[in-house]
Structure formats: C-alpha cells, structure tokens
Amino acid sequence: xxxxxxxxxxxxxxxxxxxxxxxxxxxxxxxxxxxxxxxxxxxxxxxxxxxxxxxxxxxxxxxxxxxxxxxxxxxxxxxxxxxxxxxxxxxxxxxxxxxxxxxxxxxxxxxxxxxxxxxxxxxxxxxxxxxxxxxxxx
Amino acid sequence: xxxxxxxxxxxxxxxxxxxxxxxxxxxxxxxxxxxxxxxxxxxxxxxxxxxxxxxxxxxxxxxxxxxxxxxxxxxxxxxxxxxxxxxxxxxxxxxxxxxxxxxxxxxxxxxxxxxxxxxxxxxxxxxxxxxxxxxxxx
Numbered sequence: 560x561x562x563x564x565x566x567x568x569x570x571x572x573x574x575x576x577x578x579x580x581x582x583x584x585x586x587x588x589x590x591x592x593x594x595x596x597x598x599x600x601x602x603x604x605x606x607x608x609x610x611x612x613x614x615x616x617x618x619x620x621x622x623x624x625x626x627x628x629x630x631x632x633x634x635x636x637x638x639x640x641x642x643x644x645x646x647x648x649x650x651x652x653x654x655x656x657x658x659x660x661x662x663x664x665x666x667x668x669x670x671x672x673x674x675x676x677x678x679x680x681x682x683x684x685x686x687x688x689x690x691x692x693x694x695x696x697x
Numbered sequence: 698x699x700x701x702x703x704x705x706x707x708x709x710x711x712x713x714x715x716x717x718x719x720x721x722x723x724x725x726x727x728x729x730x731x732x733x734x735x736x737x738x739x740x741x742x743x744x745x746x747x748x749x750x751x752x753x754x755x756x757x758x759x760x761x762x763x764x765x766x767x768x769x770x771x772x773x774x775x776x777x778x779x780x781x782x783x784x785x786x787x788x789x790x791x792x793x794x795x796x797x798x799x800x801x802x803x804x805x806x807x808x809x810x811x812x813x814x815x816x817x818x819x820x821x822x823x824x825x826x827x828x829x830x831x832x833x834x835x
Binding site for chain 1: 761834
C-alpha cells in the first residue's frame with residue numbers, strides 16, 4: 560500500500576454501479592515488490608498502522624485488497640472510492656504525516672513501473688501504475 | 698474471465714469480513730492476455746454473454762473485476778465468493794454449456810502462468826493462477 564493514485568490521472572467513473580451518494584469508482588494498480596523484501600512487506604501489512612487505516616477510511620477508500628505474485632514480483636491493488644470530493648479526500652491523505660511516514664517505508668520495498676516516478680509523496684508521476692478495468696459484474 | 702479456480706486449491710477464508718450467511722472469500726488471480734488479442738478480449742468483455750453472467754451470479758460470485766496491464770500483458774481478476782457451498786456452486790459453473798463455450802473462446806486469447814494447465818474446462822491444474830492477498834481493509 561502506497562500512494563493511491565496520481566491526481567491528474569483519475570480513471571473515468573464506472574457506468575454500472577451507483578449509490579445514493581454518487582458513483583463508486585473502482586481502481587486497479589500494480590507495482591513491483593523487491594524480492595528481498597517480500598517477508599518484510601507481508602509482515603508490515605499484517606499490521607498496518609492504525610493511523611494509516613483511519614486515513615484510508617476517512618478518505619473514502621473501501622474494500623482495499625493487495626495481492627502478490629511471487630514469480631513476477633507484482634503487487635496488485637484493487638479498491639473503491641465511495642466519496643464525493645475526490646481531490647479533497649486525496650489531499651488529506653497526502654498531508655497526513657503518518658501516511659507519509661508509511662509511504663517512505665513501503666516505497667523502500669517497491670520499484671515503480673512508472674517511468675520517472677520518484678516516490679509516493681511526490682505524486683507525479685504516480686508511484687503505483689493504474690491498470691484498466693476490462694470487465695466488471697456486480 | 699475464464700475458469701475461476703481449481704477446486705483443489707481453495708484459498709483459506711479471510712478473517713475480517715463476515716455476513717449473516719458466512720464468511721466472504723476474496724480471490725485474486727492472474728493470467729496472460731496474448732498481445733495480439735487485446736482488442737478482441739476487450740470487445741467480448743464489454744458484452745459478456747448473459748448466460749455467463751447469470752451463472753456467475755447463480756454461483757455466488759460477486760464484485761468481479763478484471764484489469765489489464767498492456768505492458769506486461771497481465772490480466773488481474775478479483776472477486777468475492779458469498780455462498781455457503783463452494784464445491785456445488787463451482788460444479789454448476791463447470792457443467793454449464795454456455796460457460797464452457799465462453800471458456801473455449803477466452804482460453805484461446807490467453808496463456809496460463811500455471812505449468813501444465815491445459816484449459817479452463819480441464820480444471821486441474823487451474824488455468825488462472827491464484828495470487829495471495831497480503832493486505833485487506835474493508
């Protein structure tokens with residue numbers, strides 16, 4: 560888990576799922592986990608800092624999974640955004656010192672697939688690479 | 698979208714999420730999409746056959762996304778199983794002629810990462826490769 564996305568590359572909202580407060584946006588992202596840090600990554604993600612989990616929830620992120628393929632080293636994340644003011648929610652995430660500290664730790668275990676990406680905090684270009692949803696059924 | 702999983706390799710149930718009918722199981726899987734078939738894959742998944750969608754729902758699969766990374770060619774699937782009789786639900790899926798026909802089509806566009814995997818219908822070893830969930834927050 561690291562920076563969730565680049566603010567300039569917000570995927571289009573899905574067309575099939577809505578709630579009373581607005582459309583739910585689904586996101587998929589990938590990054591590479593350095594093979595020598597697999598154990599460390601799993602260890603810290605088995606007990607993510609409470610302040611980070613609180614900020615995720617407060618920023619209207621829900622149903623957030625990260626999967627790992629040991630052969631390719633790829634981490635795959637999927638989550639949903641359920642809020643109505645995406646920019647503001649992400650700004651609070653970026654400004655949270657606990658989240659920034661967490662990102663420093665997790666960035667050090669990862670390699671971005673995005674050319675020129677420097678860190679989660681830098682934001683542009685995004686640290687995690689967005690992937691396109693090609694199928695969805697509720 | 699192809700065969701969902703191998704019956705002998707059922708991931709352990711998650712520990713955090715429950716409903717009144719039982720635990721929800723979350724699944725992540727990957728497969729390779731042949732680069733020359735990207736357009737075809739997207740086209741058919743923009744309009745999946747109704748009989749296939751019905752069987753997915755009837756087999757208690759929910760919230761099923763497939764994402765694509767054009768650089769690696771990887772398709773990543775995530776979904777949830779919300780039923781209480783997994784084996785029976787998967788058996789109905791495998792026995793549905795429409796699903797088997799769909800799998801023949803989608804298999805032809807994919808390459809399995811699983812050594813020895815022959816097809817979605819064969820089931821063992823599984824056509825899609827299961828990946829481990831290393832983080833989840835609701």
